[in-house]
Amino acid sequence: MLDIVSMENKWRDYWKKNNVFKFTKGDKNFSIDTPPPTVSGKMHLGHAYSYPHQDFIARYKRMKGYNVFYPWGFDDNGLPTERYVEKTRNVTIENTPLGDYIEICKEESKKAELELADAWYSIGLSASFNDYIDTSSDFSMKMSQKLFLDLARSGRAYRAEAPYIRCPTCKTAISQIEMKDAIIDTDLVYINFDGIEIATTRPEMLGACVAVFVNPGDERYKNIIGKKIKVPLYGNEVPVMSDESIDMNFGTGAEMLCTFGDQNDLELWRKYNLDSRIILKNDKLNDSRYLDNIGIKEARKRIIEELKKNNYIIKIEKIKHSVNTHERCGTPIEIGISKQWYIKDLDIKKELLEFGDKIEWIPEYMKTRYDNWVNGLRWDWCISRQRYFGIPFPVWYCNKCGTIIYADEKDLPVDPRLVNKNIKCPACGSDDVQPERDVMDTWATSSISPTLYLTHINSMDMYPMDVRFQGHDIITSWAFTTILRSYLHYNKIPWKKIAISGNVYDPFGQKMSKSKGNIVEPKDIIEKYGADALRFWGSTTMPGENIKLREQDLVRGKKTVIKLYNSLNLLKIISGGKIQGDINIIKSPVNKWIMSKYEKTVREVTEYMDAYEVMKARSALDKFFWSNYCDNYLEIIKNDNEEYRNENIAVSYLIMENVLKMYSPIMPFITEELYHEIHPDSISIALEKYPEYDDKYLFNEENDIDYIISVINSIRALKSSLKISMAAPIDSLNITGDSEKIGRYGYIIKNLMHINNIKITSGENININVIQ
Ligand SMILES: Nc1ncnc2c1ncn2[C@@H]1O[C@H](COP(=O)(O)OP(=O)(O)OP(=O)(O)O)[C@@H](O)[C@H]1O
Numbered sequence: 079m080l081d082i083v084s085m086e087n088k089w090r091d092y093w094k095k096n097n098v099f100k101f102t103k104g105d106k107n108f109s110i111d112t113p114p115p116t117v118s119g120k121m122h123l124g125h126a127y128s129y130p131h132q133d134f135i136a137r138y139k140r141m142k143g144y145n146v147f148y149p150w151g152f153d154d155n156g157l158p159t160e161r162y163v164e165k166t167r168n169v170t171i172e173n174t175p176l177g178d179y180i181e182i183c184k185e186e187s188k189k190a191e192l193e194l195a196d197a198w199y200s201i202g203l204s205a206s207f208n209d210y211i212d213t214s215s216d217f218s219m220k221m222s223q224k225l226f227l228d229l230a231r232s233g234r235a236y237r238a239e240a241p242y243i244r245c246p247t248c249k250t251a252i253s254q255i256e257m258k259d260a261i262i263d264t265d266l267v268y269i270n271f272d273g274i275e276i277a278t279t280r281p282e283m284l285g286a287c288v289a290v291f292v293n294p295g296d297e298r299y300k301n302i303i304g305k306k307i308k309v310p311l312y313g314n315e316v317p318v319m320s321d322e323s324i325d326m327n328f329g330t331g332a333e334m335l336c337t338f339g340d341q342n343d344l345e346l347w348r349k350y351n352l353d354s355r356i357i358l359k360n361d362k363l364n365d366s367r368y369l370d371n372i373g374i375k376e377a378r379k380r381i382i383e384e385l386k387k388n389n390y391i392i393k394i395e396k397i398k399h400s401v402n403t404h405e406r407c408g409t410p411i412e413i414g415i416s417k418q419w420y421i422k423d424l425d426i427k428k429e430l431l432e433f434g435d436k437i438e439w440i441p442e443y444m445k446t447r448y449d450n451w452v453n454g455l456r457w458d459w460c461i462s463r464q465r466y467f468g469i470p471f472p473v474w475y476c477n478k479c480g481t482i483i484y485a486d487e488k489d490l491p492v493d494p495r496l497v498n499k500n501i502k503c504p505a506c507g508s509d510d511v512q513p514e515r516d517v518m519d520t521w522a523t524s525s526i527s528p529t530l531y532l533t534h535i536n537s538m539d540m541y542p543m544d545v546r547f548q549g550h551d552i553i554t555s556w557a558f559t560t561i562l563r564s565y566l567h568y569n570k571i572p573w574k575k576i577a578i579s580g581n582v583y584d585p586f587g588q589k590m591s592k593s594k595g596n597i598v599e600p601k602d603i604i605e606k607y608g609a610d611a612l613r614f615w616g617s618t619t620m621p622g623e624n625i626k627l628r629e630q631d632l633v634r635g636k637k638t639v640i641k642l643y644n645s646l647n648l649l650k651i652i653s654g655g656k657i658q659g660d661i662n663i664i665k666s667p668v669n670k671w672i673m674s675k676y677e678k679t680v681r682e683v684t685e686y687m688d689a690y691e692v693m694k695a696r697s698a699l700d701k702f703f704w705s706n707y708c709d710n711y712l713e714i715i716k717n718d719n720e721e722y723r724n725e726n727i728a729v730s731y732l733i734m735e736n737v738l739k740m741y742s743p744i745m746p747f748i749t750e751e752l753y754h755e756i757h758p759d760s761i762s763i764a765l766e767k768y769p770e771y772d773d774k775y776l777f778n779e780e781n782d783i784d785y786i787i788s789v790i791n792s793i794r795a796l797k798s799s800l801k802i803s804m805a806a807p808i809d810s811l812n813i814t815g816d817s818e819k820i821g822r823y824g825y826i827i828k829n830l831m832h833i834n835n836i837k838i839t840s841g842e843n844i845n846i847n848v849i850q
Contacts, residue, residue, distance in 0.1 A: 080643045082608040082636070086747040090199065098762045099140075099204040101147045103537060108144035110136055111528050111546040111573055112205060113556070114151030114213065116520075117187045118158035119592030121197035123627055124549075126600040128579035130616040130744075132547040133203045134692045135577070137743035140204070141768035147540070148203075149531040150210035152194065154187040155468045156520030157248060157406065158593055159214075163187065163467070171466050177496055183467040184214060201600060201609050202746045204764060211534050213523045214467070218530055219491035222523040223472040225567060227484055229421060230473075234566055235461070237482065239417045241344050242460055245404035246361040246374070246411075250464040251418050254457045255521060255555040258405035261398050266329060268392040269385060272307035274299070274318075275392055277329025279399055281385065282377035283336035285312050285365035286355045291346060292332045294320040299332060309334075310390040311368065311381070321346055338413035341402060341456070356415055374412075406593065419462040419471065419516070423562055427452050433561050438575040440690050441622045444550055448561075451554040459559070461522045468517030470495055476503035477510040525559035528572045541568065545575040550622060551589060553578065577690050580624040603632065610745035611635030617696045617744050638700070639748045642741065645708055646752050649734055652716060653727040657756070661729055664775070666722040668826060669729045671783035672711045673775040675702060676733050681771040683740050692744065699740050707733060710787055717829040731756065736769040786823045789815060792846050793831045800848075807832040810849035814841035 093099065110132055115125065136148040163186040164170055171179055195207050211218060229235035242251045267281045276290065287309045292299040299318070306315040316334075323342065324333060337354040338344045346352070363369040363377040368384055385391045401410045423430070430452045439445040462471070470493045472485035481503050485492045492499075494513030501511045523530075528543050542564070548556055557576060564572035581589045584596045591597070603612055614635025619625050664670055679702040686695035711733075715726040735756050742749035742763045753763035760766060793811070797804055811833050813820055817840040820827070824836050837849060 080640065082610075082639065082748075083605060085751050086202075086604075086609050089747050089750045090202075092750075093204075093762070094199075094208075096761065097208065098764060099146075099148070099206065100208075101206060101535070102145055103147075103535070103540075104145040106144050107147060107540060108136075108139040109147040109532070109540050109543040109545075110149070111531065111543045111560075112149055112151060113548050113552075114153040114211075114524060114527065115194065115198075116156075116158040116592065117152050117154040117190050117194065117212075118162045119595070120597060120599055121194055122582075122590050122592065122597035123600055123603075124582040124590040124597075125198065126201050126603075126612055127582045127616045127625065128547075128549055129198065129203055130201060130613045131577065131579050131621075131692070133205070133613075133746075134617065134743045135545070135547075135687075135690060136204055137746065137764055138687045138768065140764060141739065141743070141766060143767070146204075147531075147535070147537075148205045149534070150195070150198075150203075150205040150207050151527065151531065152187070152191050152210060152212040153520060153524050154191065154212045155214040155218075155517075155523060157250070157463070157465055158520070159183060159187050160465060160467045161593070162190070166190075176466060179466055180493075180496075187212070187214065197600070200604060201612060204746070209534075211530055213520070213530075214469075216491050217534065218523055219469050219493075221530055221533060222469045222518065222526060223485070223490045223492070224487060225526055225529070225563070226518070226522070227472060227487060227490075229566060230484060232566075234422050235419060236422060237417055237419050237462075239415065240420075241338060241347075241413050241415050242418045243402075243457070244361070244412045244414050245407065245409055247407045247409040248404060248465075249361070251416075251460050251462055251516075252404055252411065253460045253519060253521075254455065255459070255559070256405055257402045257411060259400055260403045260408065260410075262401055262410065264397060264399045264401075266395045266397045266399075267382065267385075268330065268394070269310060270390050270392055271310060271332075271334070274302065274307060274332055275330040276332045276334050277395075278334055278339070279397075280336065280339040280378075281381045282363060282369070282374060283339045283358070284309060284334070284381055284385075285363075285367065285369065286336035286338070286357045287312070287314075287316055287334045288337055288347070288353045288355055289316050289335040289350070290318045290332055291324050291335055292318065292320050293324040293326045294322065296320075296324075296326045296331050311384055311388065312365075319350065321349070337415075341413065344413055345456070354415070358412060358414060360414070361412065418460050419518075420458040420460050421522075421562070421566070422458050424455055424458055426565070427455060429565060430558075430562060433565055433571055436571050437561070437573065440575060440577040441620070444553060444576075444578040444622055447550065447553045448557060451558055459562070461519045462514075462516040463519050464515075465517055468520065469523050470517050471514040473514040474501050474511040475514065476506060476508055477512055478508040479503060479506040481505040483511060521555055521559045524556060525563045526567075527560065528564065529567070542571050543573045545577055546573045547577045547579065549581055550578045551581055575690075578622045580619060580622050583624060583626050585626065598627065607632040607636045608639060608747065610639050610747045613744055613746075614638060614696075617692050620693055621690060635745070638741075639745060641704065641708065642738065642745075642748055642752060645703075645712065646734060646755060648712055648716075649727075649730055652712070652730065656727075657731050658724050658727055661725070661732055661775075664725060664729070664777070666718070666725055666729075667779040667783055667823065668711065668714050668718065669722065669725055670777035670779040672706060672733065673729060674777050674780035675706045676736070677771055677773065677775045680736070680740070680769045684768070684771060687743075695740075696744055699737070703737050703741075707737065710790070714826055714830050719825065719829075739763060739766060739769055782819055782823065783826075785816060785819050786826055789813060789820060789827060789844055789846075790830060792844050793827070793833075796846050796848070797831075805832060807834065808848060809833075810835040810837065812837045812839060812847050812849050814839040814843070814845035816840075 357365045474483040615631040738749040
């Protein structure tokens with residue numbers, strides 16, 4: 079009996095101990111830009127589904143003779159890790175000095191990484207777990223800071239006091255990348271604005287109103303465009319202006335523009351160069367009249383009360399409203415004004431679209447998401463975060479003359495917040511300087527992953543990498559920022575291909591995700607079905623397709639594992655455990671048939687694997703293995719004429735070991751086990767040569783035997799309708815069909831179906847009946 083759990087454990091240990099997948103650079107290399115998972119919780123089925131997609135190709139390429147660089151990494155700086163550490167260690171920045179906080183984050187993420195690496199390794203990934211990189215290490219910090227300095231020198235990274243997007247819950251700036259639309263229930267408040275009705279969802283921002291906007295085509299307001307009206311409660315006068323973007327059907331068609339109620343306010347404010355009245359700062363409202371540094375909810379309540387008291391409220395409607403939220407915590411974002419660091423990208427949309435075109439997208443339709451994102455960019459990329467565990471900006475500011483002081487490259491990595499260096503302003507000589515306290519956005523470092531991975535092995539000459547694998551949910555973040563950085567730093571695409579996986583959803587239709595906590599860990603499934611079966615499930619979708627856990631695929635996967643095991647056992651019985659014979663000259667028509675089928679399968683599987691269409695490759699292989707090889711070929715040779723015995727053994731073993739090779743990228747454990755039974759001296763099936771298509775083994779007999787198999791299938795159907803076993807003998811059978819073929823290969827039918835006598839009748843269709 080096959081004990082799948084201990085068999086898989088054995089090979090896990092063996093691969094690790096023998097460092098089977100180590101990368102040695104050669105002439106023919108293949109490199110993968112592996113997604114570094116964030117250290118923010120446990121590995122889950124989403125990962126167990128999408129990471130094998132990389133591994134299928136890594137293993138395939140290795141067997142095709144490439145030196146495969148398949149690195150491993152963890153993304154352990156930034157908000158996700160902070161949240162995770164705060165929860166596991168019960169610390170906050172409020173109760174812990176910064177230096178200690180950073181140390182605790184490092185300590186806890188290192189600990190988590192060891193567990194995570196084991197979890198990822200358990201699904202049989204052939205990546206370099208021994209030598210992984212992480213984005214908070216000194217190495218990554220140095221690279222990230224160095225590339226930041228390059229951008230600052232070229233003017234691409236800049237600091238500006240400007241409107242920025244802020245998450246009130248995470249208390250930090252965020253970028254457009256991290257925003258997500260959501261529908262919320264809210265109140266739409268209708269206010270009498272000096273005789274005009276205005277509807278707003280943000281009444282608390284009334285004190286920040288600098289204009290009223292209507293649509294130029296709206297007959298109701300034509301006469302008042304260009305006039306000034308008074309803001310209720312505050313009494314300041316603001317202009318009535320018009321813009322095509324105003325939706326005449328929302329509310330009353332007249333909107334107040336505040337600095338800043340939402341992104342549309344910001345855009346109109348920029349477009350018309352309007353005044354500012356900033357009353358919202360760091361999530362508190364202060365208008366020096368009604369609102370005294372209070373939170374948004376309370377401020378809303380208070381302003382509504384004031385408006386009511388003064389008879390300004392016309393009505394309040396409950397509505398569902400679409401707002402921008404921070405995708406990590408779901409909080410509606412705010413727009414404030416402050417000093418942040420940006421990477422300038424709005425001026426290079428055309429170039430970024432061209433770069434997208436140069437990369438091969440698998441599947442191709444996923445590129446549309448990238449194109450739409452680039453076309454829809456409205457902000458430069460804000461990369462500063464008011465957080466703590468992240469890559470620090472290598473920057474100080476002179477308190478005397480305001481100069482930005484950049485760290486010397488030779489001093490990197492540096493954390494200006496912690497290192498008390500003797501910094502002098504190069505402009506005025508003052509040593510009264512202060513460090514930048516913000517850290518960089520996580521994507522600012524993970525966006526240079528090709529540089530990190532290749533520099534780590536001292537091989538930037540391999541840039542661009544061959545392929546990036548990632549989920550479609552991060553096309554607008556990770557894929558976009560990586561292409562952007564690659565354009566800015568090297569004017570090269572980062573990879574030749576990008577292969578996009580779908581997402582695993584939970585039973586409620588939500589993406590499974592560590593930080594959401596709606597996860598299922600793979601370990602119970604591995605216990606029950608094995609890692610091969612889990613990987614098999616990963617091979618049941620087309621690139622980019624979403625999926626839920628489907629138990630029937632795990633069952634099919636496990637059945638395939640057992641079928642491979644049983645087939646080799648049957649071969650051992652047929653051959654008496656001795657591999658003999660050769661395939662130089664094939665005489666048996668059945669061997670000619672199976673070799674033709676096999677060669678065509680090799681060709682088909684290879685074509686699909688080359689196109690990253692693993693599901694189609696595996697289906698073609700399944701069809702050959704289950705139907706042609708197991709159900710028919712092995713059954714036929716079990717009872718075949720003695721004259722073909724050695725040839726049968728040679729052909730059946732040759733095909734078996736090559737079937738194992740073709741299955742091995744998908745199911746590495748069982749194939750390693752069985753391959754070692756055939757070739758005990760092999761280091762690993764993963765390092766063996768992938769089968770090559772050879773048209774020398776295509777024979778005309780293929781069609782004849784296909785026909786005989788149809789006859790056999792009809793006899794099988796007859797036996798099952800008679801409720802007798804396939805091995806039960808039948809004395810005489812009348813077969814109607816192609817009499818020449820049936821006559822020539824009748825011995826195959828007789829041997830396989832246990833029939834003593836066949837009477838053949840010529841006819842166009844196959845027809846079988848028992849002669850009583
Ligand atoms: N549910 C999922 N289905 C398929 N792939 C996923 C899923 N979740 C994450 N991945 C992929 O795993 C890789 C690493 O993702 P990551 O560590 O950010 O996972 P996550 O669970 O989404 O974490 P977090 O919740 O912290 O964002 C990415 O390529 C991502 O697309």
